[in-house]
Amino acid sequence: MKTSSSYTAIAYLFLAPALILMGIFTFWPVGFNTYLAFQDYSLADGTSTWNNFAHFKYIYGEELFHQAIKNSLLCLLVVPVIQLAALVVAKLVNDKLPFITLFRASYYIPVITAVSIAAVVWTNVYKYDGMLNLVLTWFLQKLHILAAGQVVDIQWIGDPKIAIFSVMGFVFWKGIGYYMVLYLAGLQAIPAEVEEAAVLDGANAWQRFWKITVPMVKPTILLCTLLSTIAALKIFQEVAVLTRGQSDTYTALFYVYAQAFQNYNFGRAAAASLVVTFFCMILAVVQFRFFGDKK
Amino acid sequence: MMKFKRSLALTAAVFAVTTMTAMAAEKTKIEFWSNSLSPKFDTVMKDLTGKFNASQGDIEAKWVDVDWDAFLPRLTASLAGGTAPDLVNLPKPWMDELAQKKLLLPITKQVAGFKGNYTQGALKDVTYEGDKQIYGMPWYQVTGVLFYNKELLTKAGVKEAPKSFTELLSVAKQVKEKTGVTGFAPKLNDGFAGWFLYDGLPVVKNGKAVFNSPEHVKLVEAFADAYKSGAIPKDAYKMGFEEQIAAFDGGKVAIFAEGAHALKRTQTDAPKIYAQTGVAPFPLARGKTPFGGYLFVWSVPKTSKHADAAVKLGQFLTSDDAQLAFAKASATFPSTNKALADAFFQAGAKSNDPVAKALSTAADSIKVTQTLTVSGLPDEAAMNKKLDEAVEAAITGRTPAKQALDEAAAYWNEKFSAKK
Numbered sequence: 001m002k003t004s005s006s007y008t009a010i011a012y013l014f015l016a017p018a019l020i021l022m023g024i025f026t027f028w029p030v031g032f033n034t035y036l037a038f039q040d041y042s043l044a045d046g047t048s049t050w051n052n053f054a055h056f057k058y059i060y061g062e063e064l065f066h067q068a069i070k071n072s073l074l075c076l077l078v079v080p081v082i083q084l085a086a087l088v089v090a091k092l093v094n095d096k097l098p099f100i101t102l103f104r105a106s107y108y109i110p111v112i113t114a115v116s117i118a119a120v121v122w123t124n125v126y127k128y129d130g131m132l133n134l135v136l137t138w139f140l141q142k143l144h145i146l147a148a149g150q151v152v153d154i155q156w157i158g159d160p161k162i163a164i165f166s167v168m169g170f171v172f173w174k175g176i177g178y179y180m181v182l183y184l185a186g187l188q189a190i191p192a193e194v195e196e197a198a199v200l201d202g203a204n205a206w207q208r209f210w211k212i213t214v215p216m217v218k219p220t221i222l223l224c225t226l227l228s229t230i231a232a233l234k235i236f237q238e239v240a241v242l243t244r245g246q247s248d249t250y251t252a253l254f255y256v257y258a259q260a261f262q263n264y265n266f267g268r269a270a271a272a273s274l275v276v277t278f279f280c281m282i283l284a285v286v287q288f289r290f291f292g293d294k295k
Numbered sequence: 296m297m298k299f300k301r302s303l304a305l306t307a308a309v310f311a312v313t314t315m316t317a318m319a320a321e322k323t324k325i326e327f328w329s330n331s332l333s334p335k336f337d338t339v340m341k342d343l344t345g346k347f348n349a350s351q352g353d354i355e356a357k358w359v360d361v362d363w364d365a366f367l368p369r370l371t372a373s374l375a376g377g378t379a380p381d382l383v384n385l386p387k388p389w390m391d392e393l394a395q396k397k398l399l400l401p402i403t404k405q406v407a408g409f410k411g412n413y414t415q416g417a418l419k420d421v422t423y424e425g426d427k428q429i430y431g432m433p434w435y436q437v438t439g440v441l442f443y444n445k446e447l448l449t450k451a452g453v454k455e456a457p458k459s460f461t462e463l464l465s466v467a468k469q470v471k472e473k474t475g476v477t478g479f480a481p482k483l484n485d486g487f488a489g490w491f492l493y494d495g496l497p498v499v500k501n502g503k504a505v506f507n508s509p510e511h512v513k514l515v516e517a518f519a520d521a522y523k524s525g526a527i528p529k530d531a532y533k534m535g536f537e538e539q540i541a542a543f544d545g546g547k548v549a550i551f552a553e554g555a556h557a558l559k560r561t562q563t564d565a566p567k568i569y570a571q572t573g574v575a576p577f578p579l580a581r582g583k584t585p586f587g588g589y590l591f592v593w594s595v596p597k598t599s600k601h602a603d604a605a606v607k608l609g610q611f612l613t614s615d616d617a618q619l620a621f622a623k624a625s626a627t628f629p630s631t632n633k634a635l636a637d638a639f640f641q642a643g644a645k646s647n648d649p650v651a652k653a654l655s656t657a658a659d660s661i662k663v664t665q666t667l668t669v670s671g672l673p674d675e676a677a678m679n680k681k682l683d684e685a686v687e688a689a690i691t692g693r694t695p696a697k698q699a700l701d702e703a704a705a706y707w708n709e710k711f712s713a714k715k
Contacts, residue, residue: 043375044397044597063706064677128529158530160693244484245680246532246687258676261368264396266375 036270043264055271065255065272071164072252072276075232076283078168082228083221085172086179091213093180094187104184108177115174119241122170126156126242160248167238167249174238175231179224186220187213222291229283233276252276322355323604327382328370330591333360339624347611354604370596374398379596381605385431387420387590391670394423394430400595401428405606412615416665417630420590425671431592432609433630435621437554438664439577439587440657442561442649446571447549450474456575460494463550463578464517467526470549478526480539480551481518482587486679487686489667490514495581498669504707506682507700515689515696522690532687544568552577552587555653556626562650574652576660588664590630626654628661635661672707673714681706 037055039048059065093104110118125131133152140146156166190213198208214221236253243249245258253276260269332340344358359380361369367389373379385393393399406429410418417433441463443456448466451473457463467478481490488498491506494514498506521527528534528548540557542548544565561569577585593609595602611617618629619637629635640658643651672678685703688694 043371046375046377062677064680123533127533153529155529158533158691160688246484246684248684250680258680261371262392262676263674264371264392264398 033270034274036267037274038271039267041267041270043266048267051267055268056275058268059272059275064250065252067248068250068252068255069275069279071248071250072233072235073279074164075168075171075235075251076229078171078232079225079228082172082175082179083225086176086224087183087214087217087221089176090180090183090187091209094184104180107180110174111177111181113174115237116241118174119170119238122173123157123242126166128153128155128158130156132156155247157243157249158247163243163247163249167235167242170242171232171235171238175228179228182224183217183220186217190216218291222287225287225291226284229287230280233280233283252279322353323601324355324357325381325599325601325604325608326357326359327593327605327608328366328380328384329358329360330366330384330386331360331363332384336621336624339621343612343617343620346617347608350611351607354601354607356608374596374598377598379598381599381601382593382595382608384434385592385594387431387592387666388668388670390421390431390592390594391423391668392675393594393596394428395425395671398597399430400597400599400602401426401430402432402595402602402606403429405603406432406610409610412631412633413613414630414632414635414662416663417590420666421592423670431594432606432613434591434593434613434618435625435627436588436590436630436661436664437556437627438589438657438660439552439585440555440653440660441550441552441575441577442543442558442653443550443573443575444543444546444548444568444571445573447474447476447546448573451549456573457578459578460580461517464521464526467521467550468524471525474549476546477528477542477548478550479521480528480534480542480548481531482534482539482552483518483531483687483690484533484535486683487515488669488679488682489586490518492667492669493580493582493584493586495583499672499707502711504704504711507697507704511700512696515686515700518686518690519692519696523692532691540564552585554587554627555650555657558650558653559626569649572649574649574656576656579663582665582667584663584665584667585660586667588661588666590666626650628658672710674710678707678710 036048038050038053040051040054041048089107093100093107123130127133133154133156136152136154137146137150140152141148141150146152154162157163194212194216195208198212203211234253235251236257239245239249239251239254240257245251245254252272256269256273256276259265259272329340340358340360344356347356348354370379370383390399394401410429413421413433417436418429421429421431421433423430441456447470448456451466451470453466453469457466463479470476470478488506491498491511491514494510496506496508496511496514498504518527522529522531528542530538534542536553536557539548539551539553540560543551544561546568558569558572558574561572577587579585593612595605595609599605613631615629615631615634618631619634619639621627622629622634623639628640629637635658641655643653644655646652646655682703685694685699689696689699
């Protein structure tokens with residue numbers, strides 16, 4: 001006869017490998033980072049001293065950090081767009097058509113491509129004499145909106161007014177496949193009878209999508225929204241390769257990186273990253289309120 | 296008896312092995328990191344490491360190459376963890392930054408005996424301005440040389456390579472007007488402060504930003520004018536080393552400036568363009584140095600437990616012979632007087648081959664070359680960003696130059712006064 005305490009012990013035993021790894025590589029660094037945020041850390045001798053919130057005071061008044069936070073929050077615009085698009089795409093590839101796995105796989109390819117490689121390719125798409133402008137030129141000339149000699153030469157990642165949106169376009173392309181797969185799993189968990197019943201009741205595709213599909217994948221929506229919100233706030237690599245933070249695309253984590261590895265000011269970097277974490281947590285709470293189960 | 300002999304032999308063998316291990320263990324093991332040299336220069340680096348180890352009885356050096364992008368994060372992490380190597384290969388601006396943060400060992404005393412071997416310019420570069428101490432042993436260096444597409448220049452009616460920077464910009468404009476091809480691709484994506492220094496204009500003076508004088512404004516306006524007329528590329532700010540070579544190789548840009556090593560790429564990738572490539576020295580402005588000079592040094596991290604051995608290795612790597620061997624393998628330049636005087640660098644003076652010509656042209660320029668960098672800023676990342684954004688806005692015609700520079704200078708001065 002097993003007692004409940006031995007069940008608990010066994011449960012912890014199974015959790016242990018993951019917990020130990022997470023403890024070392026996640027919890028401890030997060031804890032140390034939080035500690036560093038309140039300290040003046042000297043890389044030269046490894047000492048740290050309490051500095052009375054000096055880092056927070058500094059970044060509170062730092063114009064560049066405000067700009068970085070603004071850009072990171074702006075990146076959140078990509079969240080609803082990517083979620084809706086991923087759900088629609090998942091719905092489309094959920095049919096049992098011939099070659100459907102090919103479509104599913106091709107949407108997923110950007111996800112498994114390394115950010116740095118994909119971004120180099122996209123630099124050539126976004127260049128002022130790059131692919132996007134060439135296609136636009138051809139298209140607009142065909143429509144006779146542009147005269148024969150005229151070309152489109154938009155600086156997609158060079159113009160501060162639009163560069164951040166171009167970055168978001170890249171993030172969208174890169175991420176949609178990931179959420180599509182999650183939604184696909186959610187969709188496949190919906191029993192076919194429900195949909196069939198709705199069809200019998202005379203509901204059209206539009207109604208079935210909003211009245212059946214969306215409510216039934218709500219837990220997946222919460223998960224995906226949460227993940228993509230955090231991913232949007234954490235945009236760094238994309239910017240580092242596409243624009244190097246130029247043209248008003250400096251994001252919060254870019255600031256963190258620059259403070260740590262260009263200025264060697266790890267305390268300030270820790271404080272800035274704590275602020276980003278704070279934003280992540282607020283948004284997570286809001287999303288749980290919206291999509292979470294109300295009990 | 297036989298048994299005894301065998302055990303005696305065994306004991307002797309065991310003894311020999313243990314003493315050998317003990318002797319090996321007594322050797323001082325040092326690790327040194329080069330910067331983005333592998334795999335292209337593996338042969339010469341392994342050769343130099345082997346030679347050093349053979350010449351030393353009690354030091355054993357281990358060579359590690361670290362990629363450019365990973366270098367600073369990895370070095371910083373190892374410094375924080377106390378596992379940093381004993382000798383690191385840094386470009387001059389990084390040496391300044393690390394010296395400012397007190398992460399490098401000042402080696403003024405250690406190099407006193409042999410510092411006379413290095414060129415004046417190189418020695419000036421390894422002396423950190425903040426405390427006038429030497430923080431590195433000068434190694435290889437490069438300088439900018441002008442490469443131009445002869446056919447495009449002839450088409451534009453330009454008879455000879457520009458002799459001054461003003462002329463360079465006007466030639467670029469002329470090429471654009473006459474041929475439709477962009478004239479000159481200046482290096483702008485590494486920051487603009489270097490261009491001020493190139494023109495002999497100070498960036499910081501007595502702890503204040505001084506880059507908003509009428510002369511500074513004039514220089515930025517000259518770039519803005521070139522940008523507007525299409526004399527410099529519309530995506531100049533997106534162009535690094537690779538992109539500039541690609542544009543030149545593709546016949547999209549008539550003139551660019553780099554070291555001879557860049558032209559080696561044209562030689563293999565675009566033989567037709569290579570055949571019509573002309574070479575000229577980068578014109579000097581009032582800073583009396585070409586643009587594009589860059590010195591690499593060997594520095595000792597403060598955490599090194601074997602600083603003396605590290606300096607010994609640095610001295611070896613930067614000796615005349617070792618520098619000459621590396622320079623020959625890499626189409627760069629040594630930083631010692633004797634190695635620089637080697638006939639190898641002048642061999643191409645009369646040659647028609649662009650790479651050989653570039654090497655001899657650069658060999659003349661290198662003597663006056665300085666690494667153009669501003670160091671000792673309180674919040675370097677943010678300040679450089681502000682300045683570069685302001686100048687970019689001015690050059691691309693979004694903000695008037697005067698206003699852009701005034702704003703950036705105000706931001707810098709705010710940072711300077713916050714530090715006090």
